[in-house]
Amino acid sequence: MSASTASTNYTPKTKVGRITNFVDERVGGSGILREFGRKVFPDHWSFMFGEVALYSFVILLLSGTFLTFFFDPSMTETVYKGSFVPLKGVEMSAAYNSSLNISFDIRGGLFMRQVHHWAALLFVASIAVHMLRVFFTGAFRKPREMNWVVGGFLLILAMAEGFTGYSLPDDLLSGNGLRIIDGVIKSIPIVGTYISFFLFGGEFPGTHIISRLYTLHILLIPAIILLMIAVHLFMVVVHKHTQYPGPGRNDHNVVGYPLGPVYAAKAGGFFFIVFGVVALMAAAFTINPIWNYGPYDPSPVSAGTQPDWYIGFVDGALRLMPGWLFGIPMEWHVPLPWGTNTLTLNVLLPALVPAGIIFAVLFTYPWIERWITKDNREHHVLDRPRNAPTRTAIGVAGFILYCVMWAAASSDLIATHFHVSLNDVTYWLRALFFIGPIIGFIVSKRISLALQRKDREIALHGRETGRIVRLPHGEFIEVHAPVDEYKRYKLVGFESPLPLPATPNAQGVVDRREKRRAKLSRWFFEDRVAPVTPRELEAAHGHGHHEEIAAEEDKKAVIR
C-alpha cells in the first residue's frame, strides 16, 4: 500500500499532526479536510433560512426523541388520574392521557412539547421562506433545477410530518382536524370512501388512526426527510453555493469566507441561536394547550378553531368555496349505468385544485422559464428580484394567491377581531382570490421596474446627499454625490435580456409551439430597463457640472 510508504516519509511533529496521521493512515479523510476545510461560502443574511430549516429539524429530532419515551400512541379508553384537576376522572384515549402526563407530570415535558411544536412551525416556515428566497433570486436555474425539486418535496414532507404530529395527542382540536381530513378523503371519486376506511381501520374515528399516524410521524416520514436533506446538501456541495451579484463576483468564481474558521463558526453558532430562540418561544408562549380542549369527542367543537399555519391554506380554500354557485349546486349526482354516484365538487375542488396548481407550477417553473428564455447557461450569480421583474411578479402573484387562502382559514377570527360580518369577509376573500394575484402581478412588476429606474438614476447621477445649494442665479439644487465604482458595478452589472423572437426549427419552419414561446418571451421581457452603459455614464457627466445636470432635469420634471 502506498499509504504505508507515505507514512514512513511523513513524521508528524505537532499533536494535531499526530492525530491527523493516526486517523488518515487508518480511514483516510485528510483529502476531505483538504477539500472542504477552507472551502469558500458566500455570506448573506437571506442564505440563513435554509440553515434555520436544517437546525429546526435537528431540534425536532432531539425533542421528538424525548417525547417518544413518554408518549403512548394508543386509542385504548382510559380514565385520567393525573394531576390536572379539571380533567380528573374524564374518559379519554391513552394517547391523550400520556400527552397530558407529558405536560403535567414529567418535569420539563411541557417544555419539550412546546419546543417540539414551535420548532415544527418554524421548520415549515423556514422551508417556505427559503424557497421564496430561492425563487425570487433565480437560484433554481441551471444547474440547480433538481435541487429545487428536492426542496419542493421537502416542503410537502414537512407539511405531512407536521400534520401527522399535530393529530397525535388525540385532543378535541386535532380530532376535528382528522374529521375534516376524513370528509375531504371521502369526497374523492370512486376510491375515497375506501381510502377513508383503510386509513381509519373502519369508520371514523376508529381505534387505529393514532398508532398509524405515529408510525408515519416518527419513522417513515422523518427517514424520507433525512434522505432528502442528505441529497439536498450533497447537491449544494456539488454545485457550490450561489452568490449575490456584486463587484468581483461572477459565474465562474465563488466569493465569500472560508469554511474554517469564519463560516463554520457563524453557521455552527447559528444553530445555538436557533435553538435558543425556539427555547425562548417555548418558555414564554403557550402553543397547542391540549388540556384546554379535552379529549376527542365527535360532538363538541370549539369556535375559532385553527389548523397549524401550514395547513391553513387548504382549510381556507375549503371555507372559500361556495356550496352553491349562482344557484348551481356544487354537489353533482352523476347517473351511471349501475346507479347514481355523488361528485362533491364543493369539497373536492378547493381541497385539490389550488394546492395542485401551486405545487405543479412550483415543480415545473425552472423548466417553464428555461423554455421561454432559451437560457441554457449555468447561473451561479443570483438575480436581484428587481432585475427579473416578470419572475418577481409571478412569484408575488402566487404568494398572494396562497395568502388569500391562508387568511380565509381565519375568516371567523378576522370577523370577530375587526367587528365585521363573517359573510362579508368571505365575499371579499372570494373576490381577492381572483383579483389579488392579478393586482399583485401588475403592482410588483411596476415596483421592480421603478426600482431598476432608481438604480439607473443612482448609477448615472449619484446618490442624493441631502445638501441643498443655492446657485448664483437663485436656483436651489440638491448636490448628488457620485457612487464609487464597486457600488456602481452592483447597480449596472446585470443582464437585461431582450424578448427572443420565434426562430425556425431544423426544417426551417416556425411551428406553433415556437410562436407561443416567442409570445411568452415577449411577455416576459418586453418591459425592461437597460443597465447603464459606460457611454451613457460619460454622456451624463459630459454635460458639464453634474449637479447642474441633476438640477436641469429636475426642473424639466417639474415643468412636465
Add this chain to the structure above:
Amino acid sequence: MGDHSHDSPTGSDVVAAAGQSETERFQDPGIPPHRPRLADTDPRAAKRAERQVAILFAVSVIGTLLFFVGYFAFDPNASIGTLRLQNLFLGLGTAFAMLGIGVGIVHWAKTLMPDHEVSEERHAIRTEDDRVAAEKIVEDILEETGIKRRPLIRNTIIGALALAPLPAIVMFRDLDNSSLSVDRLRHTMWKEGVRLTRDPSGTPIKASDVTIGSAFHVIPEGLNESPNKLEEKAKAVVLLMRLDPAALHPSPGREDWGYNGIVAYSKICTHVGCPVALYEQQTHHLLCPCHQSTFDLTQECKVIFGPANRPLPQLPIKVDSEGYLVAQSDFHEPVGPSYWERG
C-alpha cells in the same frame, strides 16, 4: 425624480445601446478592498471584543444553572401556576444557555476571526469527456445484456417487475379488517322508539323540558354503553331545538317529523363532518364553526351560506307514552359529508 428621456425603459435608443458586447459593459472592478474593523487596528477594541465573547459564554453557563434551578426547585405536584413558572425557568435557562454560546461564537467570528473575502474558482460539474465515456459505458452495458435484441426477455421482465409489487399493495387490504361495506355509512343507532338523551350524561329528555328557544345536544339512548361509542356518536349526534311552530315550514310528508315545534337535526355538517355546534336563537341559524356553513332551521336546515351543499338531515321524532322524546326511525339519508357511493 424626472422622467429622463435617456433612461426611458422603452426608448429604442437605449435598447440598441445596451447590447451585450463587452465594450458596452462596465468592467468588473474586482472585490472591494478590505476595510479593517476596529478590532483589527485597535488592540483595546480587540481586547474588549474578547471580553464580550467571554461574557456571553458565561451567560450560557448561568443559563444552564438556571435550568437546574428550574428543574429541581419546584414541587412536582404543585399547581398549574407553579408548573407554568417551572416551564419559564426551564425555557429561559435553555434559551440563555444556547443563545450565550451561539451569540458568543458569532460575535467571536465577526469581530476577531479574519474577515477577508476570498475568491475561489468554480469548476465544471463534470467534463464532456466523462459524459461521452458514461454514455458509451451505458450503451455498451445495454448492448452486452442484449436486451434490445431479445424482446422476449425484455417484455417478460417488464411484466414480472410490474406484477411483483402488487402483493405489497394487496397486503394492506386488512387495514380495514371488515367486509368494507359502504352501507354502514347509511345507518346510525337511531331507530323507532330510541329515546333522545342529553349529551354526554345520557338522561332522557321530556318534551315538556324543551322550552321555546332552547337547544339540546342529543345522543341516542344507550350510546354510552355501546362498544363502538365514538364511531356511533360520530354519526348519531343530533341537535334538538324548539321554536314557534309557525316559524317552521315543513315540506309535504315531513309535517309530523317534529313535535309541537320541537325538531331534531343531525349535528354532523354535510360539508366535511364537523359538528354544527352553534345555534343562533334569534335568527334560527345553525353555524358550523369549522368552515362557517350556515343552515336555516326555519327552512328545514337549508344551506344559506358557506361551503356546504346539502341541508342537515332531519331526525323524525315523536313523544312516547311517558312523555319522552323518541325517534320515529333512523335518518332517511346518510348523515355527514358526501361520498361517491352516497347516490
